[in-house]
Ligand SMILES: [Ca+2]
């Protein structure tokens with residue numbers, strides 16, 4: 001043992017003791033081993049209001065289990081309850097404290113919160129310069145929210161009384177007059193009070209001054225004490241399935257200065273080190289592909305020098321078949337990364353990785369591991385999202401036929417799903433008049449049930465592209481437009497992709513014919529049915545709304561009701577959208593020719609009309625405002641493909657090279673898409689740009705250990721990675737010498753488990769050993785998934801945390817599958833299989 005002087009030992013002990021206290025670090029959060037306390041590193045965002053991603057947050061032994069710490073206006077805030085605007089954030093490294101200013105514009109109400117490290121705890125104090133406004137007395141309080149899936153079934157004590165947090169919400173509520181309810185976002189209402197004039201307010205589970213949560217579980221244990229106010233513990237799931245456990249103290253009436261002080265001490269397991277996350281493809285590997293596991297390590301961890309690949313034999317024994325060095329890659333945000341390359345193992349079989357004490361799931365090495373990667377998406381996810389149809393599978397009905405009463409002309413309005421209508425309707429219909437014929441075809445947008453026209457246009461394009469490039473003849477779905485009936489796993493003699501093109505086109509053509517142009521969306525008219533969880537057919541009552549009837553009254557003939565639940569068509573004209581629809585209709589008419597000639601003809605008619613009208617409407621609009629960068633390049637190409645009229649190809653040729661000069665990454669996909677229509681000269685002229693793209697790909701290897709464009713936005717970057725993957729596949733198909741085959745595998749590795757946070761596959765089912773188990777689909781309240789869904793993936797939380805919950809489905813930015821994204825996955829998967837499948 002190395003000799004250490006007494007002074008040295010003393011210094012070491014002091015540093016150690018020091019390290020056990022919470023310190024305000026360079027990334028502006030409080031830190032000790034196992035505990036991070038973030039103070040508005042992520043602030044509330046106006047888009048979808050309370051996204052459960054903001055305020056004071058705690059990352060506890062690697063999991064973000066606490067968020068929402070802020071002054072709030074209700075016991076258990078819902079998504080559309082008002083959120084405070086952050087007015088200032090002062091970080092004082094000297095004093096080890098962070099101050100936040102918060103403002104509620106609607107109530108002219110300001111407050112400040114100061115968070116200060118005090119040993120192993122933080123002190124959170126609320127300061128008021130003016131007393132709580134009269135309207136908010138008894139309502140405004142300081143709240144902190146705890147992730148239900150990490151706290152349910154855990155024990156707690158409040159002032160010495162024991163309890164256990166419930167798996168399901170069953171606490172008590174009261175009703176109060178609507179007049180007492182603080183205003184919700186833009187005056188919308190999340191609830192239908194059924195004519196009672198009352199809203200529901202949860203009662204606390206417990207109240208007291210000293211609470212220890214998760215007293216049975218050291219990694220979740222937190223003690224909160226408050227002397228100057230009562231702590232009240234609520235269950236937010238009483239009002240909304242995505243609610244959290246909430247601890248709050250109501251702000252006192254008539255007081256200013258420091259009005260509430262909490263001491264919050266998250267327990268830290270001594271010398272805690274996060275278990276290594278060994279990223280690898282849960283779908284498996286082909287024998288001759290690169291096989292590199294990326295190992296994510298706690299910054300206090302030291303990499304093992306070597307890892308092993310173990311083979312599982314058919315007699316129940318295991319054999320070490322390979323032992324290789326673990327190579328350090330370096331630091332990426334809060335963790336260190338290392339790689340274990342076992343590409344040399346090519347023998348087919350069942351394997352797992354042994355890294356120190358960690359043994360991974362097993363996985364296959366086999367030529368056929370990728371054969372089925374798109375089947376769950378095309379056979380299950382897509383048909384379940386077919387709107388205006390009854391959808392069944394075996395003994396289970398996924399949903400009845402939704403929106404039988406059709407769609408009403410939206411009046412001038414703002415909307416909760418980011419749409420607006422107005423100032424005019426741009427149609428012949430009066431506000432709230434029925435627009436006939438729109439309840440046909442189309443796809444649910446995502447975890448919600450609207451028809452987002454822009455997405456539906458992309459979806460039809462994606463299906464057409466899949467059809468024309470790869471001609472998938474797979475037939476596993478019965479679709480009857482006449483019966484409005486879909487049955488999964490029942491072949492009907494028609495390739496499913498053709499039926500998907502038809503289904504999307506039916507709704508979009510109906511929009512063009514009935515409205516005269518494209519609607520921006522067909523969506524819910526009231527917020528209280530927008531957050532619907534359950535059978536899509538029960539969102540509305542299926543009866544036409546008649547304002548002459550009283551709410552909830554049904555007419556004598558049983559055909560109409562006084563309940564204003566009918567969906568609305570948002571019809572403000574957007575020539576860009578019309579232009580996009582026109583190109584899609586041209587392509588659809590080509591794809592549907594010989595299958596549904598009548599629909600093909602209708603699509604072509606609308607294509608020509610909308611093209612002429614949109615061009616006319618856009619005259620005088622600067623080019624840059626006409627649908628964004630590169631939009632017209634793609635449009636001209638699609639128009640040429642659809643019509644073979646040379647003017648479109650000439651337009652494309654006139655623009656492509658300047659576009660590539662301006663931005664290779666953005667325009668390379670469109671340039672590649674043109675290759676089938678161009679000559680060898682074009683292919684050659686593209687070479688330098690493809691080389692430039694290859695340099696960009698090489699550079700990604702230096703930026704992160706996964707060698708991929710990882711998004712840091714408020715919606716995780718899965719779409720960006722899929723589109724990168726698709727481009728790489730096409731570039732490899734046309735330029736195999738420049739874009740190497742191994743790059744093609746990176747995206748598959750990432751999707752199927754080689755990524756930060758955990759190593760589960762982001763695609764529900766698909767032959768992976770350990771796919772994710774919960775997604776933000778329309779069955780999210782069941783903590784379940786719809787097979788074939790692709791999660792957006794790793795959500796970045798500032799300043800350094802990637803996250804993908806697999807026990808809590810409700811954060812859309814990491815777990816929602818969209819119809820646009822999932823059909824993009826079908827293209828990526830088809831192109832990828834085309835390259836790697838044994839011919
Ligand atoms: Ca939507």
Ligand SMILES: [Ca+2]
Nearest residue numbers: 477492494496
């Ligand atoms: Ca079929």
Ligand SMILES: [Ca+2]
Nearest residue numbers: 541542543566
């Ligand atoms: Ca209705």
